[in-house]
Amino acid sequence: MASRAALLVLLLAAFASASASASAQLDDKFYSQSCPSVEDVVRKEMVRALSVAPSLAGPLLRMHFHDCFVRGCDGSVLLDSIGNNTAEKDAKPNLTLRGFSFIERVKAAVEAACPDTVSCADVLALMARDAVWLSKGPFWAVPLGRRDGRVSISNETDQLPPPTANFTELTQLFGAKNLDIKDLVVLSAGHTIGTSHCFSFSDRLYNFTGMDNVHDIDPTLDLQYMSRLRSKCKSLDDNTTLVEMDPGSFKTFDLSYYTLVAKRRGLFHSDGALLTDAFTRAYVLRHAGGAYKEEFFADFAASIVKMGSVDVLTGTQGEIRKKCSVVN
Ligand code: HEM
Structure with a gap:
């Protein structure tokens, strides 16, 4: 009887640990x-x-x-x-x-x-x-x-983290997915490729505190970069223009995201927020020079594999959809 109870405990423990780490x-x-x-x-x-x-x-x-x-x-x-x-x-x-x-x-x-x-x-x-x-x-x-x-x-x-997020909000939203501040600073470098609509950051250029005038700017954004962005995004109402997130190399996955952020030229407030915490700031500055590409690549691979296992369905859960836009 005692051994059956022990077996049950073992089975329950095995079940709990399996469901706790679907990623495994x-x-x-x-x-x-x-x-x-x-x-x-x-x-x-x-x-x-x-x-x-x-x-x-x-x-x-x-x-x-x-x-x-x-x-x-x-x-x-x-x-x-x-x-x-x-x-x-x-x-x-x-x-x-x-x-x-x-x-x-x-x-x-x-x-x-x-x-x-x-x-x-x-x-x-x-x-x-x-x-x-x-x-x-x-x-x-x-x-x-x-x-x-x-x-x-x-x-x-x-x-999903909004582009206006500060460091505390970012860590809370990432933490809720079991991703830590290293994952945050590493994965944010996804912004080394791609484009953004002006409206995703134009509050920083024209309406940072809701005053809606040319002086109402995000003080954490580099001023030269701000005027360059303003020349592309002419007003708060611009809802069509796209800008390169990492100008000059937005099609290349490289370290220049960190070079930009270090110069206070990250496109979103959330990018700039990486300079407000000692750990993420040190990571940005270490990689801003571009000398440790292999290290960053290994970090990115590790963090994206971690992100890719967040709350996954496995085994007999869910389904294998035939078409991605509709359930079977
Ligand atoms: C840290 C919090 C993040 C915030 C607040 C954020 C926010 C945004 C916003 C607002 C855009 C522009 C959308 C548009 O206007 O078209 C964008 C674009 C993009 N984000 Fe993020 N993002 C974050 C993290 C990430 C992560 C973790 C990845 C991937 C690892 C990522 C990859 C991208 C890419 C590749 C684009 C360009 C998309 C395109 O070319 O259409 N972002 N992000």
Whole structure:
């Protein structure tokens, strides 16, 4: 009797630790039997698409981040609104996402090779990795085996950090996903590629405290950079212009993000906020000179693998969607 009780305790403990770390269930060889060609299929589509439209790399990396921060990396960001339900993709922070139809195309190619086998969440994680690698960034083995969720709710996007966030808000939002301040400073360098709409930061140029006049500026932004940004973003009402997040090398995944932030030229208030904490400031300054690229690449790979395992569905949870925009 006593040994049966002990066995039960052991089983319960094993169950608790397994569910506490779903990430442990992800495995970069997950499809080695069921779909050995998956990485090649994704890579082929990515190489083809990025050779004509390299500006797609940024949106795909950002999409993976926005997927993982809301309900975990479960492809919920890819679902369409339906009936009365407004999905994540139609919430304000996601209206600037791009690449949905390309993701659908890549998923269709994966379905043609291996029907009903690979989740949209995994396809997106592979696309984000290839986007970085094809932009001359690091390569990492992507742990796989995520399943797709069936729920997507617009209000839950309040878990995404806004560009106005200060350091405390950033650490709270990252901490809620078990990501620490090193992950924050490392992953923020995703802003080395891609573009931003003026409206995502124009409050810093014209309306920082709500006074709406040319003197109402974010004092943490470099003044020379501010006038350069103002020459591109002419007013608070500009809702179409795009600017390069890392001017001059916005298609290359490199260390220049840190060089910009160190000069108080990060585009968002949240980028500048990395200078307000001793640890993240030291990291920014260490990498601003560009001398430790390998170290940063290894850090980025480690942090994005960590982000890619946030609250994942595995085993028999969720489903393998046929199309990424609708549940089966
Ligand atoms: C730390 C908190 C973060 C905030 C507040 C933030 C905010 C933003 C905002 C406002 C934009 C511009 C959207 C637009 O106007 O078009 C943007 C773009 C982008 N973000 Fe972030 N982001 C954060 C972290 C991250 C992370 C962790 C990654 C990936 C590792 C990432 C990758 C990107 C990329 C690649 C773009 C460019 C997208 C494009 O080219 O369309 N961001 N981010």
